Amino acid sequence: MTRAAAGTLTQRVVWALAGTVALFVTALALLAYLTFDQMEDDLVNDILNTEMDRLVQHARTSDEFLPRNGPRELGGSMRAWLSVDGQPPVGMPPELLSLENGLHLIEPGAYTWHVMVAETGRGKVYLLYDATDNEERVHDFGLIVLGVGAICVVGAYALSRRVAAVAVGPLLDLTDRLATWAPGSPDIAVTRDDEAGRLIEAFNRVQNQVDRSIAREREFAGNLSHEVRTPLAAIRSDSELMLLTQVLTPDQRQRLARVVDNVDDVIVSLESARAMARDQLRPPEAVDIAECMEDAWRGYAAQARLAELRFDNRISAGHVRTLDRYALLTVLRNLVRNAVEHAAPATLTASLDARGALELRDDGRGIAAGDLPFLFRRYYSGRMRDSGAGGSEETVRGLGLAIAKRVCDMQGWSLTVESSREGGARGTRFSLRFEPDAAANRAGAPI
Numbered sequence: 001m002t003r004a005a006a007g008t009l010t011q012r013v014v015w016a017l018a019g020t021v022a023l024f025v026t027a028l029a030l031l032a033y034l035t036f037d038q039m040e041d042d043l044v045n046d047i048l049n050t051e052m053d054r055l056v057q058h059a060r061t062s063d064e065f066l067p068r069n070g071p072r073e074l075g076g077s078m079r080a081w082l083s084v085d086g087q088p089p090v091g092m093p094p095e096l097l098s099l100e101n102g103l104h105l106i107e108p109g110a111y112t113w114h115v116m117v118a119e120t121g122r123g124k125v126y127l128l129y130d131a132t133d134n135e136e137r138v139h140d141f142g143l144i145v146l147g148v149g150a151i152c153v154v155g156a157y158a159l160s161r162r163v164a165a166v167a168v169g170p171l172l173d174l175t176d177r178l179a180t181w182a183p184g185s186p187d188i189a190v191t192r193d194d195e196a197g198r199l200i201e202a203f204n205r206v207q208n209q210v211d212r213s214i215a216r217e218r219e220f221a222g223n224l225s226h227e228v229r230t231p232l233a234a235i236r237s238d239s240e241l242m243l244l245t246q247v248l249t250p251d252q253r254q255r256l257a258r259v260v261d262n263v264d265d266v267i268v269s270l271e272s273a274r275a276m277a278r279d280q281l282r283p284p285e286a287v288d289i290a291e292c293m294e295d296a297w298r299g300y301a302a303q304a305r306l307a308e309l310r311f312d313n314r315i316s317a318g319h320v321r322t323l324d325r326y327a328l329l330t331v332l333r334n335l336v337r338n339a340v341e342h343a344a345p346a347t348l349t350a351s352l353d354a355r356g357a358l359e360l361r362d363d364g365r366g367i368a369a370g371d372l373p374f375l376f377r378r379y380y381s382g383r384m385r386d387s388g389a390g391g392s393e394e395t396v397r398g399l400g401l402a403i404a405k406r407v408c409d410m411q412g413w414s415l416t417v418e419s420s421r422e423g424g425a426r427g428t429r430f431s432l433r434f435e436p437d438a439a440a441n442r443a444g445a446p447i
Contacts, residue, residue: 009168009171010164010165010168010172011164013160013163013164013167013168014157014160014161014164015160016160017156017159017160017163017164018153018156018157018160021152021153021156021160022153022156025149025152025153025156026149028149029145029146029148029149032145033138033141033142033145036138036141037138040131040134040135040137040138041105041114041131044114044129044131044134045103045114047078047129048103048114048116048127048129049103049116051074051078051080051127052116052118052125052127055080055118055120055125055127056118056120056125059082059120059122059123059125060120060121060122066080066081066082066123066125067082069089069090070089070090070091071089071091071092074127077129077130077131077133078127078128078129078130079127079128080125080126080127080128081096081125081126081128082120082122082123082124082125082126083123083124083125083126084122084123085123089126092126093108093128095108095113096115096117096126096128099115099117099126100117101117101118101119101124102116102117103115103116104116104117110132111130111132112130112131112132112134112135113128113129113130113131114128114129114131115127115128115129170192170194170195170196171196173196174188174196174199174200178203181207185207187204187207187208188200188203188204190204228266228270229267229270232263232266232267235259235263236260236263236264239256239259239260239263240260242256243256243257243260258302261298261299262299264295264299265299265333268326268329268330268333269330271326281324281327281410281411282324282326282327283324284322284323284324285322285323285324285325286320286321286322287320287321287322287323287325287328288317288318288319288320289315289319289320289321289328289352289358290313290315290316290317290318290319291317292325292328292329292332293313293315293332293350293358294313295329296329296332296333296335296336297311297313297336299333299336300333300336300337300340303340304336304340304344304348307340307341307344307345308344308345308346309339309340309343309344309345309346309347309348309362310346310347310348311347311348311350312347312348312349312350313350314349314350314351315350315351315352315358319352321434323411323434324411327407327410327411330403330404330407331404331407331408331413331415331432332360334400334401334403334404335360335401335404335430335432336348336360337400338400338401339360339362339364339428342364342365342367343362343364343365343427343428344364345364346362346363346364346365346427347362347363348360348361348362349361349362353431355433356433356434357431357432357433357434358431358432358433358434359429359430359431359432360429360430360432361427361428361429361430362427362428362429363426363427364426364427364428365421365426366419366420366421366422366426366427366428367417367419367421367428368421369419372417372418372419375401375417376401376402376404376405376415376417377402378399378402379399379402380402408432411435412435413432413433413434413435414431414432414433415430415431415432415433416430416431416433417429417430417431418431
């Protein structure tokens with residue numbers, strides 16, 4: 001995990017805390033605004049009810065209290081009109097004429113009016129309260145609440161960053177220390193008696209187990225290579241001497257040559273296993289791609305004949321690359337073996353594309369599209385349909401392609417696969433792309 005990835009966890013904590021506070025403050029501010037607005041409306045309505053009761057009582061006892069030729073100013077923002085026999089009073093806004101008895105809220109233009117209409121027995125009384133100033137106060141209150149809420153959110157964000165730093169800080173420190181860890185590194189010192197400390201202790205235990213496993217694997221690979229190479233060298237020497245000095249039938253000569261080839265294959269496998277176990281690269285050397293391809297095919301030529309797999313090497317001699325010959329041979333041998341086991345009967349064609357990538361293409365049964373993403377996975381078990389055997393199916397298991405992919409990853413090469421089971425494009429193509437060979441290019445060697 002990198003610092004950037006760990007920072008994402010910090011930001012999640014910050015945004016979770018700040019978001020919670022922001023949601024709470026927003027809800028509280030909205031509730032305060034709505035409550036204040038409702039309180040203003042209720043206060044105005046109470047004033048209208050009280051004043052209307054007083055007006056009705058005076059209107060019933062005196063005809064002069066409410067003039068018929070204009071409004072009666074009641075102080076502040078209130079005015080009253082008396083309508084007799086349905087005639088509109090002088091100066092009364094026309095928006096009030098159609099109102100029924102009771103309380104009303106109307107908003108003509110930029111104004112906000114609370115209006116109450118009531119019968120007096122002598123006419124209809126219209127009482128208007130201009131609440132425009134009240135609405136402006138409510139608006140100002142909303143702006144104040146919004147500003148206070150914004151300040152609270154900003155403060156919550158700053159506080160959340162502080163809390164996140166305290167909560168996630170130990171994990172970030174541990175991440176930085178683990179980022180530089182490598183097999184064989186000393187244990188990380190445990191300086192905390194909390195969850196982070198216990199995590200370090202658990203990691204130290206896992207690291208020790210990994211180191212022991214790697215040591216056993218390297219020891220086994222070294223011992224195997226040391227113990228097996230000596231008898232293999234003796235077998236190869238004896239076989240070569242017999243080929244040179246003995247009078248042999250063609251069949252005997254072919255079998256001895258096959259023994260020599262198989263010994264070479266075992267040596268290649270040992271070298272590859274030891275290199276992968278130590279995760280170390282061998283010194284590169286000049287390798288003729290066509291010759292290496294022929295060597296890879298030669299080890300499986302007998303099996304290929306039995307499986308009816310034909311080989312067409314279209315790589316011209318002289319295409320030289322500076323690379324690890326054992327690594328390339330390991331990859332090619334596994335690809336050839338895969339074709340023998342799963343593509344035959346077919347023709348396997350080796351070629352170089354315009355960009356120098358090595359291609360192995362067969363016109364066999366192909367691979368199911370659902371299996372392609374998992375083809376290089378160790379012990380992956382898929383289903384391949386045998387188009388030449390009446391639709392029978394066989395289970396595909398193994399390590400060959402996984403080993404080939406692992407070697408390519410170690411060397412910095414790219415190994416990809418394409419396959420189809422339909423039409424003229426039926427078959428499988430493996431493409432092996434090497435890194436640019438600067439040394440070979442400077443020397444003028446062909447690619």
